[in-house]
Amino acid sequence: MNRLIIHNIGQLLTLCGASDRPKTGSALSDLGIIENGCVAIEGETIAAVGTEQEVWNRIRQRWGERLSVEVEVEVEAEVDVIDAGGRVVMPGMVDPHTHLVFAGTREYELEMRLQGATYLEILQAGGGILATTRQTRQATEEELLRQASSRLDRFLQYGVTTVEAKSGYGLDWKHEWKQLRVARRLHETHPVDVVSTFMGMHAVPEEYRNNPDRYVDIVVDEIIPQVADKGLAEFCDVFCEKGVFSLEQSRRVLEAGKRHGLMPKIHADEMESMGGAELAAELGAISADHLLRVSDRGIRRLADTGVIAVLLPGTAFYLMAPFARARDMIEAGVAVALSTDCNPGSSPTMSMPMILNLACLHMKMTPAEAISAATINAAHAIGRGRKIGSLEEGKQADLVLLDAPHYAFLQYHFGINLIDTVIKKGRAVVK
Ligand code: NIG
Numbered sequence: 159m160n161r162l163i164i165h166n167i168g169q170l171l172t173l174c175g176a177s178d179r180p181k182t183g184s185a186l187s188d189l190g191i192i193e194n195g196c197v198a199i200e201g202e203t204i205a206a207v208g209t210e211q212e213v214w215n216r217i218r219q220r221w222g223e224r225l226s227v228e229v230e231v232e233v234e235a236e237v238d239v240i241d242a243g244g245r246v247v248m249p250g251m252v253d254p255h256t257h258l259v260f261a262g263t264r265e266y267e268l269e270m271r272l273q274g275a276t277y278l279e280i281l282q283a284g285g286g287i288l289a290t291t292r293q294t295r296q297a298t299e300e301e302l303l304r305q306a307s308s309r310l311d312r313f314l315q316y317g318v319t320t321v322e323a324k325s326g327y328g329l330d331w332k333h334e335w336k337q338l339r340v341a342r343r344l345h346e347t348h349p350v351d352v353v354s355t356f357m358g359m360h361a362v363p364e365e366y367r368n369n370p371d372r373y374v375d376i377v378v379d380e381i382i383p384q385v386a387d388k389g390l391a392e393f394c395d396v397f398c399e400k401g402v403f404s405l406e407q408s409r410r411v412l413e414a415g416k417r418h419g420l421m422p423k424i425h426a427d428e429m430e431s432m433g434g435a436e437l438a439a440e441l442g443a444i445s446a447d448h449l450l451r452v453s454d455r456g457i458r459r460l461a462d463t464g465v466i467a468v469l470l471p472g473t474a475f476y477l478m479a480p481f482a483r484a485r486d487m488i489e490a491g492v493a494v495a496l497s498t499d500c501n502p503g504s505s506p507t508m509s510m511p512m513i514l515n516l517a518c519l520h521m522k523m524t525p526a527e528a529i530s531a532a533t534i535n536a537a538h539a540i541g542r543g544r545k546i547g548s549l550e551e552g553k554q555a556d557l558v559l560l561d562a563p564h565y566a567f568l569q570y571h572f573g574i575n576l577i578d579t580v581i582k583k584g585r586a587v588v589k
């Protein structure tokens with residue numbers, strides 16, 4: 159079993175103490191920092207976390223009395239040691255909302271939008287999600303795998319060790335299944351863990367343009383049961399938006415998902431305030447995402463019911479839309495998480511550091527709040543709070559070393575990739 163010690167850590171951000179429930183309010187600012195920290199890893203798991211002295215004492219008892227930094231190679235050949243050189247170590251980031259698996263790109267839509275077309279107008283004219291659906295349907299499974307795998311490589315280089323991935327560019331059983339198979343194969347073969355969400359309700363497919371309710375029937379009666387039967391996804395998501403799927407259609411599908419064991423998520427109140435957050439609260443969704451135009455009542459309902467707000471400032475930035483009211487949400491006691499929303503139309507990025515930067519400069523989150531939102535709270539938003547998102551004994555050893563002396567450099571040194579080393583399940587996968 160591999161053994162690894164990372165020592166001489168200037169700031170060790172443990173994010174400890176929130177494995178049972180996400181951080182809210184002032185707890186978001188507490189990164190559980192240990193100065194002069196050290197982490198010991200055994201196999202895929204964190205064996206000890208603490209100050210340099212605490213950790214060495216602890217592991218000497220377990221791994222051998224004579225172990226020390228100086229003699230480690232001779233005494234215990236199987237123990238690797240990384241000297242962090244006084245830099246920052248933090249949990250691998252978790253991206254709880256991506257549309258990872260798709261074919262093709264849509265760079266041409268940027269110019270259309272700069273000339274005044276809106277995102278929804280492009281979709282209604284058969285572009286947008288529908289353009290990506292045509293390309294995704296045509297692509298072979300291997301081609302989709304290749305494209306999504308290179309996106310995952312990029313996520314890893316930017317410090318992300320787990321992503322959620324939605325289907326939703328198939329819009330029929332055959333092609334949704336293909337996308338979900340790709341996500342599963344990536345989970346099995348790529349260092350980044352992939353958690354799947356079924357999102358057949360991403361747009362009304364062109365075949366059902368004149369009869370969208372018929373498509374909703376098919377999703378409810380045929381597709382969801384098969385997704386659940388084959389164990390292809392843990393969550394069910396819907397694009398609840400004016401001109402896409404109504405509140406009633408969204409409720410129907412999310413309830414059907416729930417009956418089949420798929421936990422609800424929702425693209426809520428993105429372009430219009432239409433009660434998506436309230437629906438998430440009513441259904442006990444694990445998260446409500448986007449929320450650019452959430453109502454005050456929606457915010458209160460999220461706080462009261464413990465639905466996590468997954469905020470996607472990359473989308474507001476790229477669509478030139480108003481940013482979500484993160485401060486109001488935090489003050490109301492909502493658990494906030496952050497994500498890239500990586501997709502080919504509204505947020506074509508895999509950079510979580512960029513998202514942290516936008517969260518601070520455009521949503522007025524502090525650097526510490528943003529880091530909590532991108533680690534432990536993001537883990538909770540995909541039901542993984544007990545396994546990842548913080549550095550604590552027994553948790554999966556997913557962590558990153560920043561080429562920076564202080565965590566706030568992540569937001570301060572913008573446009574620069576400060577990720578130096580990425581450890582996934584105890585092994586260095588980027589260095
Ligand atoms: O989360 N809003 C809907 N879905 C994605 C965009 C998908 C696309 O444009 O391809 C989003 O922004």
Ligand code: FE
Pocket residue numbers: 255256257425499501
């Ligand atoms: Fe999305």
